[in-house]
Amino acid sequence: MATLLFYITFLLLYNGVITIDVMRYASVQYSILYSEFIDSQGQFYPYYGHPLEEDWTSTTAVTGWTSGFFPGVFWNIVQYNATREALNRALSVTMPTAAFANSTSPYNAGFIIMSGFGTAYRLLKLKEYLDIVITGAHSLATQYSPTVRCLRSVDSREGYLVYIDNMMNLELLFEASNQTKDQSLYNLAWQHANRTMYEQFRDDNSTYHVVEYNETDGSVIRKYTVQGYADWSTWSRGQSWAIHGYTIAYRYTKYQPFLDRAIGATNYVLLRLPNDSIPYWDYDAPYNSTYQPRDTSAAAIFASALVELSEYMSDPSLKDRYLSVAKSIVDQLSSPNYMIYGDKDYKLSALLANGTIGPYPKNPYDVALSFGDYYLTQTIIRLMKHQ
Ligand SMILES: *[C@@H]1O[C@H](CO)[C@@H](O)[C@H](O)[C@H]1NC(C)=O
Ligand SMILES: *[C@@H]1O[C@H](CO)[C@@H](O)[C@H](O)[C@H]1NC(C)=O
Ligand SMILES: *[C@@H]1O[C@H](CO)[C@@H](O)[C@H](O)[C@H]1NC(C)=O
Ligand SMILES: *[C@@H]1O[C@H](CO)[C@@H](O)[C@H](O)[C@H]1NC(C)=O
Ligand SMILES: *[C@@H]1O[C@H](CO)[C@@H](O)[C@H](O)[C@H]1NC(C)=O
Ligand SMILES: *[C@@H]1O[C@H](CO)[C@@H](O)[C@H](O)[C@H]1NC(C)=O
Ligand SMILES: *[C@@H]1O[C@H](CO)[C@@H](O)[C@H](O)[C@H]1NC(C)=O
Numbered sequence: 123m124a125t126l127l128f129y130i131t132f133l134l135l136y137n138g139v140i141t142i143d144v145m146r147y148a149s150v151q152y153s154i155l156y157s158e159f160i161d162s163q164g165q166f167y168p169y170y171g172h173p174l175e176e177d178w179t180s181t182t183a184v185t186g187w188t189s190g191f192f193p194g195v196f197w198n199i200v201q202y203n204a205t206r207e208a209l210n211r212a213l214s215v216t217m218p219t220a221a222f223a224n225s226t227s228p229y230n231a232g233f234i235i236m237s238g239f240g241t242a243y244r245l246l247k248l249k250e251y252l253d254i255v256i257t258g259a260h261s262l263a264t265q266y267s268p269t270v271r272c273l274r275s276v277d278s279r280e281g282y283l284v285y286i287d288n289m290m291n292l293e294l295l296f297e298a299s300n301q302t303k304d305q306s307l308y309n310l311a312w313q314h315a316n317r318t319m320y321e322q323f324r325d326d327n328s329t330y331h332v333v334e335y336n337e338t339d340g341s342v343i344r345k346y347t348v349q350g351y352a353d354w355s356t357w358s359r360g361q362s363w364a365i366h367g368y369t370i371a372y373r374y375t376k377y378q379p380f381l382d383r384a385i386g387a388t389n390y391v392l393l394r395l396p397n398d399s400i401p402y403w404d405y406d407a408p409y410n411s412t413y414q415p416r417d418t419s420a421a422a423i424f425a426s427a428l429v430e431l432s433e434y435m436s437d438p439s440l441k442d443r444y445l446s447v448a449k450s451i452v453d454q455l456s457s458p459n460y461m462i463y464g465d466k467d468y469k470l471s472a473l474l475a476n477g478t479i480g481p482y483p484k485n486p487y488d489v490a491l492s493f494g495d496y497y498l499t500q501t502i503i504r505l506m507k508h509q
């Protein structure tokens with residue numbers, strides 16, 4: 123039973139706006155989830171949950187694509203305050219994801235391994251964690267087609283499908299390549315980013331969610347959506363994945379066209395954000411007529427990308443603009459408008475409400491999403507460097 127005093131403990135007053143001290147609140151919410159993880163014998167990896175319900179819908183460490191975000195939140199808590207307890211929790215939720223490195227369906231190895239073991243290695247520099255990153259990268263590389271010049275994104279009999287989300291998986295290949303000096307992993311990731319740049323963007327710098335290729339001759343068969351409003355529309359989270367993915371690709375390659383893609387796709391978003399900076403679930407959904415939900419995860423992923431993108435800007439006014447948008451998004455997400463906070467009817471242990479899986483209304487909407495919580499906490503950690 124949460125008391126009023128419990129909630130007041132987390133309030134911050136900043137520029138007249140009341141926000142919640144997210145990192146401290148995260149350690150409370152996630153310590154409840156940690157107990158659930160222990161009670162489940164390591165089987166509980168939250169995926170999404172309704173704020174008014176007690177239980178998350180979860181996966182295990184090796185099913186689905188979202189199991190890296192749970193360890194990822196714990197690593198962000200460690201980066202905020204490296205207590206022994208926080209470190210032990212982060213390690214114990216990360217360990218079961220190791221088995222994914224050898225998966226025969228390694229399509230999302232980048233998401234799963236980089237948020238857990240990738241971060242563990244970056245912080246602790248233990249060789250056994252690097253080995254998992256390298257094994258995972260080689261598993262992911264098996265999905266590359268030299269004819270299509272892309273990595274396959276899903277195990278599908280429908281054809282050779284590439285989702286824009288999978289730009290995020292390239293970080294695993296680039297990182298493993300940089301650590302081992304294995305140029306072939308770098309080349310695959312570079313080719314995927316290069317072909318996607320030509321095929322998956324429209325002239326206005328918006329993105330298609332999915333491109334289906336012909337595996338025999340590498341040609342494009344069709345461009346469509348799975349989670350957006352329409353084939354021609356721009357799914358907000360997909361656009362955020364693209365921006366974050368090209369920012370990471372630029373981090374490792376310094377190839378200017380990748381940076382230009384990230385900037386172009388960012389400009390598309392900046393012209394379309396609603397006045398509180400939290401996107402609707404699709405930039406083309408008719409949100410001026412019927413109810414359309416937001417997607418707080420799209421906001422958090424975009425904000426995380428903007429912080430890194432700002433570091434590559436030589437023009438100080440662009441640098442400031444990107445950082446200030448990232449900060450406004452974090453402020454909004456940290457307010458009671460979007461946090462699972464303060465309302466006695468909330469039962470879920472989580473941070474962000476108002477995430478939308480897509481498409482609306484077929485799939486869950488106005489829910490907590492593990493990646494929303496992960497990218498929000500990641501953005502806060504990234505912003506700490508800029509204070
Ligand atoms: C970090 O955690 C320790 C132990 O719980 C606490 O004493 C300290 O105040 C925390 N630091 C911050 C910055 O929250
Ligand atoms: C992956 O498989 C190899 C070969 O069977 C094995 O040596 C390695 O320990 C496995 N790695 C993980 C993380 O399970
Ligand atoms: C990049 O992709 C484009 C379009 O598919 C292709 O024409 C070009 O040859 C690729 N660049 C390299 C260096 O492979
Ligand atoms: C794929 O390409 C091959 C070779 O050009 C062609 O025979 C086949 O019909 C194509 N498949 C589809 C689904 O377009
Ligand atoms: C790649 O590795 C080198 C040294 O091993 C390091 O200095 C550099 O920061 C790494 N690059 C990235 C993008 O992490
Ligand atoms: C799309 O982005 C590119 C690269 O940043 C830019 O040159 C171009 O002007 C943008 N197109 C539109 C319509 O904004
Ligand atoms: C944003 O727009 C809505 C409706 O157009 C309005 O009710 C609300 O007050 C605006 N919020 C801010 C912060 O301007």
Ligand SMILES: *[C@@H]1O[C@H](CO)[C@@H](O)[C@H](O)[C@H]1NC(C)=O
Binds near residue numbers: 406407409
């Ligand atoms: C509502 O938004 C759609 C695009 O999302 C636009 O085509 C339409 O003109 C808008 N309607 C009004 C009344 O603003």
Ligand SMILES: *[C@@H]1O[C@H](CO)[C@@H](O)[C@H](O)[C@H]1NC(C)=O
Binds near residue numbers: 173415416476
């Ligand atoms: C957020 O979700 C709640 C339901 O959980 C809903 O009542 C509220 O209107 C949503 N907020 C926005 C801005 O869409």
